[in-house]
Amino acid sequence: MESFRQDVRDWLEANCPQSMRAPYSSEKDICWGGRNWTFQSEDQRLWLQRMGEKGWTTPEWPAEYGGGGLDRDQAKVLREEMSRVNARPALESFGIWMLGPALLKYGSEEQKHHYLPQIIRGEIRWCQGYSEPNAGSDLASLMTKCEDKGDYYLVNGQKVWTSYADEADWIFCLVRTDFAAKKHEGISFILFDMASEGVSTKPIKLISGNSPFCETFFDNVRVPKENLVGDLNKGWSIAKYLLTHERAMIGGSGLSRSGFASISDLATREIGLNAQGRLNDPILRADIAKHEVNEWAFMLTMERVKAEAKAGQGVGATSSMLKYYGTELNKKRNELMMTIGGNESLRWEGEEVNDGQTPRGWLRSRANSIEGGTSEINLNIISKRILELPEG
Amino acid sequence: MSLVLNEEDMLLKDSAKGFLTGKAPVSALRKLRDDRDETGYSPELWAEMVDMGWAGIVVPEEYGGLGYGFAGAGLIMEEMGRTLTASPMLSTAIIGASLIAKAGSEEQKAALLGKIADGSLITALAVDEGRYHGPRNVAMTATAKGNGFELNGAKAFVLDGNVANQLIVAARTSGAAGDKDGITLFAVPSDAGGVTVERTIMVDSRNAANISFDGVSVTGEQIIGHLDGGYGDVEYALNIGRACLAAEMLGTAQESFERTLSYLKERKQFGKIIGSFQGLQHRAAHLFSEIELAKSVVLKALRSLDEGDAMAPALASLAKAKLAEVVHLATAEAVQMHGGIGMTDEFDMGFFIKRARVAEATYGDYQFHVDRLARMKGY
Numbered sequence: 001m002e003s004f005r006q007d008v009r010d011w012l013e014a015n016c017p018q019s020m021r022a023p024y025s026s027e028k029d030i031c032w033g034g035r036n037w038t039f040q041s042e043d044q045r046l047w048l049q050r051m052g053e054k055g056w057t058t059p060e061w062p063a064e065y066g067g068g069g070l071d072r073d074q075a076k077v078l079r080e081e082m083s084r085v086n087a088r089p090a091l092e093s094f095g096i097w098m099l100g101p102a103l104l105k106y107g108s109e110e111q112k113h114h115y116l117p118q119i120i121r122g123e124i125r126w127c128q129g130y131s132e133p134n135a136g137s138d139l140a141s142l143m144t145k146c147e148d149k150g151d152y153y154l155v156n157g158q159k160v161w162t163s164y165a166d167e168a169d170w171i172f173c174l175v176r177t178d179f180a181a182k183k184h185e186g187i188s189f190i191l192f193d194m195a196s197e198g199v200s201t202k203p204i205k206l207i208s209g210n211s212p213f214c215e216t217f218f219d220n221v222r223v224p225k226e227n228l229v230g231d232l233n234k235g236w237s238i239a240k241y242l243l244t245h246e247r248a249m250i251g252g253s254g255l256s257r258s259g260f261a262s263i264s265d266l267a268t269r270e271i272g273l274n275a276q277g278r279l280n281d282p283i284l285r286a287d288i289a290k291h292e293v294n295e296w297a298f299m300l301t302m303e304r305v306k307a308e309a310k311a312g313q314g315v316g317a318t319s320s321m322l323k324y325y326g327t328e329l330n331k332k333r334n335e336l337m338m339t340i341g342g343n344e345s346l347r348w349e350g351e352e353v354n355d356g357q358t359p360r361g362w363l364r365s366r367a368n369s370i371e372g373g374t375s376e377i378n379l380n381i382i383s384k385r386i387l388e389l390p391e392g
Numbered sequence: 393m394s395l396v397l398n399e400e401d402m403l404l405k406d407s408a409k410g411f412l413t414g415k416a417p418v419s420a421l422r423k424l425r426d427d428r429d430e431t432g433y434s435p436e437l438w439a440e441m442v443d444m445g446w447a448g449i450v451v452p453e454e455y456g457g458l459g460y461g462f463a464g465a466g467l468i469m470e471e472m473g474r475t476l477t478a479s480p481m482l483s484t485a486i487i488g489a490s491l492i493a494k495a496g497s498e499e500q501k502a503a504l505l506g507k508i509a510d511g512s513l514i515t516a517l518a519v520d521e522g523r524y525h526g527p528r529n530v531a532m533t534a535t536a537k538g539n540g541f542e543l544n545g546a547k548a549f550v551l552d553g554n555v556a557n558q559l560i561v562a563a564r565t566s567g568a569a570g571d572k573d574g575i576t577l578f579a580v581p582s583d584a585g586g587v588t589v590e591r592t593i594m595v596d597s598r599n600a601a602n603i604s605f606d607g608v609s610v611t612g613e614q615i616i617g618h619l620d621g622g623y624g625d626v627e628y629a630l631n632i633g634r635a636c637l638a639a640e641m642l643g644t645a646q647e648s649f650e651r652t653l654s655y656l657k658e659r660k661q662f663g664k665i666i667g668s669f670q671g672l673q674h675r676a677a678h679l680f681s682e683i684e685l686a687k688s689v690v691l692k693a694l695r696s697l698d699e700g701d702a703m704a705p706a707l708a709s710l711a712k713a714k715l716a717e718v719v720h721l722a723t724a725e726a727v728q729m730h731g732g733i734g735m736t737d738e739f740d741m742g743f744f745i746k747r748a749r750v751a752e753a754t755y756g757d758y759q760f761h762v763d764r765l766a767r768m769k770g771y
Contacts, residue, residue: 264771279771289766297714300688304395311396321681380670382677387653389667389676 004074008081015050017043021086026357030092034125035169051090052121058096061104065116072310094163095119095126099172102242106189106230115191127194128246129159129173129216130239136161137377139174140183140236144218146175146190153190153228155198155221161371165201165214168194172242178233189235192223208363209348209356246372247323248302263295263333264288267340284339291332298329320385324378327368334365395691397467404464408471411444416477418740424478425597431555432591432599433478439511447485448509450632452493455505462490462632463694466639470690473643476747478598480514483552486636488515491560491577491629495617500579504558516556516582517633518547518603519626525756527562527626530575532605534563540611541565543578543586546604551754553601554591557582561605565620577622579614580605596750597743631708634755635693638711641751642690645683645715645722648744652676652726659731672729679725686718706768713761716752723748 020043024030031037031044039045051057054068059075061067070078100119103112118124135142144157155175165171170193178186194201198221203211230238264279267288271280279285305318337358338345345358369375383389397405416437424432441447449465451457458464465486472481489508492500492515507513519527532545543563553559559580567574582589586608592600617625653676656667666672693711696704723745727734734741752758 264766264769268771273771277767277770279766285766285771286762288771289762292769293710293713293717293762293765294685296710297685297689300395300692301685304688304691305684307395311394313396318684321684324677325681325685376674379674379677382680383673387673387676387680389653389656389673390665392668392670392673 001073001077005077005081008078009084011054012081012085012087015047016082016085016087017047019043020047020088020090022088023086024088026354027361029088031088031090031122032125032164032167033091033093033122034167035123036167037122037125047088048090048122055120057089057091057093057122058100058120061100061116061120065112066120067116072306091122093119093122093125094128095124098128098242098246099126101245102172102189102238103229105241106238108229110226111229124169125164125167127162127165127168127171127216129162129171131161132158133160137374139239140187142174142176142187144173144175145179146177146188146223148177149222152225153223155190155192155218155223157218159216159218161204161213162201162216163213165194165216166203166211170194171199171216172229174235174239177235181233184236186233187235187239188232189229189238190223191227191229192221196221196223198222206363206367208360210360210364212364243373244319247319247378250323250327250368250372262292263336263340264292266337270340270342284336287339288336291329291336294329295333298325301325318386320373320378320381323373324369324375324382328375330368331365334362338362395688395695397691401463401467404460405467405471407444408446408468409474411440412471412475412477415440416472416475416479418476418743421476421478421597421743422740432597433480433555437477438479441479441481442509442511445509446481447511448489448505449485450493451485451489451505451509455493455501456509457489457505461698462486462635463691463698466636466690466694469636469640470643470646473640473645473751474647476644476743480552480555482633482636482640483517483556484508484513484515487517487629487633488513488558488560490632491517491625492616494628495577495622495625497616499613500616504579513558514552514556515558515560516550516553516601517626517629518550518553518559518561519630520548520550521546522548525753525760527630528572528575528623529569530562530564531569532561532563534565534576534578534610536565537609540609540614541578543580543605543608543610546602548602549592550601550603552599553582553603554589554599559587559603560616562622562626563605567620572623574620575622575626576619577616577625578610579616580608580610584608584610594750596747598747598750627705630755631705632697634712634761635690635697635708637751637754638693638708638715639690641715641719641748642683642686644744644748644751645686645719648719648722648726648741648748649676649679649683651741652722652729655730675725675729679722682718682721686715689714706765709756709761709764709768712756713758713765716758716761719748720752720758 019041031048033048055063055066056068056078059068059070059078063069096119100116103115130139132142132144147154170191172191175188175190176186177188198219200217201214204213204215205211267279274280341358344353347353348356348359445458446468448457449460450462453459485508489505492504504513521531534541534543559582561578561580562575563578564574565576586606588604590602592602594600656672657665659666689711693707696707726741727745730741733739
């Protein structure tokens with residue numbers, strides 16, 4: 001393992017461009033990849049290319065599909081070495097977080113060989129077609145229609161809250177293929193190109209002033225039949241499996257991400273310490289310290305849940321717990337950042353404040369406990385599936 | 393260091409659970425309380441635990457112990473937290489043994505560790521002097537006299553102080569209360585002349601004592617560790633005690649929660665099982681989540697202590713702080729969700745909330761440890 005560590009260290013030293021060895025200064029520094037991606041810099045392009053070729057954008061995916069093929073301990077070493085030099089993630093991607101794990105479990109060999117390498121190299125940017133205007137928390141009542149037309153599927157309907165649909169290349173989409181069956185048993189999981197005729201998107205402006213989500217419309221969209229993942233009408237199992245990954249991913253936002261400064265460091269810089277070396281605002285100090293206890297405990301819990309899953313221990317549905325707790329923590333973190341910033345964090349525009357990065361981030365974070373299953377839905381899932389409390 | 397239990401750990405945990413639920417259930421604590429038992433624990437039962445090797449669980453093998461380490465001690469403590477078992481486990485087998493194993497001379501280790509492991513010695517760590525935990529705030533003096541020292545002062549809330557035959561006392565050989573340096577540890581037999589032990593009856597029906605030292609003579613041989621350098625050793629042993637106590641609190645939190653969950657599934661009101669009400673479901677699910685965090689911090693703290701990791705002191709504070717919060721919530725919710733019956737002495741839940749409150753305060757409460765973490769991080 002130590003020789004592996006040395007190899008990783010040497011490789012990073014030779015391949016991670018200097019400008020990629022710094023924390024994100026804002027969300028704008030994140031590389032999402034895709035057909036239409038404009039790289040922020042040559043370094044960003046190189047970093048993605050090199051990490052993609054190594055398969056290290058997905059360290060633990062099998063090497064036969066282009067992944068890193070690392071075991072858990074090696075992947076941990078890679079994370080540690082990247083964080084040691086402050087290396088940014090080369091790619092952030094819904095393909096990696098959500099679709100990939102679902103394809104690895106449910107996709108055909110052909111689909112895995114076709115789609116996974118493109119995800120790993122950041123060539124295709126994916127969006128998620130789940131929620132609809134009348135199917136939010138009650139997702140299984142979705143109505144987007146998918147008809148078998150012999151040599152293709154015909155899709156009609158509307159999705160909403162589709163993250164970055166206007167920038168995505170492809171969509172993984174839940175559609176209804178049987179209107180007579182019970183609501184969970186008539187759903188299928190399909191993939192199609194957002195450039196297909198009949199697909200249109202309309203960004204939704206949010207309270208943050210930004211538009212990370214879209215309404216997405218499908219008007220007689222033709223989808224090749226080989227784009228069905230898993231069996232017809234069995235898409236709900238895939239949907240749920242993928243949701244557990246989405247929840248784990250959103251839950252992970254409760255951590256101070258490697259890119260960003262810790263909340264107490266930020267407070268120390270902005271507010272300063274008194275003669276005893278304590279933060280100048282005692283009440284805020286206590287709030288921050290309590291928050292950091294929970295952040296640390298949560299981080300260790302992510303580590304433990306992962307270790308238990310690998311060892312075949314632990315209960316299912318823990319992703320609901322992680323999603324619930326992690327998103328509530330992230331909201332708290334954003335509230336604290338607003339407080340630390342004082343009136344400066346109320347500025348909406350202006351270069352000095354990065355066009356209101358703090359307040360817009362705060363407002364964005366309010367959605368964390370709504371998207372991907374609200375906190376209340378996740379508490380329901382814990383109650384029913386883990387605690388086995390009876391239906392109301 | 394993986395955050396999962398291995399097979400050996402699980403065997404230990406299962407055997408502890410089997411023994412404790414069979415021989416030392418909550419009703420045993422109730423009986424000790426009702427009998428106003430002088431010792432506050434059952435020496436016969438402790439002897440059986442000694443036979444199973446528990447008293448020597450952290451004692452190195454060459455001194456007659458199991459050398460299993462702190463993670464193993466934590467698993468036993470967790471099960472004791474479920475049954476609220478009163479025993480000298482924490483004061484003697486964990487704090488006393490780890491302190492002597494770290495700081496004791498070869499002679500002291502040979503003389504004391506074997507006796508801890510075979511159950512003939514019960515130790516108590518006497519550090520705090522007031523109502524708040526503060527291991528630096530030692531004012532009690534050890535003044536050089538003749539070939540040795542004379543101890544004068546008083547200690548408060550000494551766990552198992554009324555049953556211990558061997559006290560480990562922190563006294564000041566230089567400096568002033570609040571200073572790190574100048575604290576020295578002494579091994580003092582509790583029957584030494586000038587030692588007065590007064591048992592204090594506590595909320596949780598367990599043992600503690602106020603102990604006064606009036607011109608107690610000790611020799612240089614009785615120093616554990618270095619003159620003026622006892623603070624680091626006390627902190628070392630306290631961190632272990634805090635993490636193991638957090639493990640006990642984890643057991644108490646889980647047991648309270650599981651009992652509450654059973655009640656939610658059987659109690660009916662308005663013609664319905666009360667566990668079907670969303671108002672209660674969401675609180676139960678939140679508590680479940682908190683307990684999941686609690687499990688992680690306890691295991692991590694114990695493992696890092698076993699490995700001598702530099703983060704171990706911070707992780708001990710993390711575990712103690714988080715568990716104070718979680719066991720408080722778990723026992724408070726348990727009483728509330730049980731309704732009126734939870735308030736009755738006849739029902740066991742009262743023992744849980746009482747023990748939780750004492751464990752929360754012992755060796756630093758939530759505020760103490762959250763503040764300590766912030767100071768460690770430089771704010």
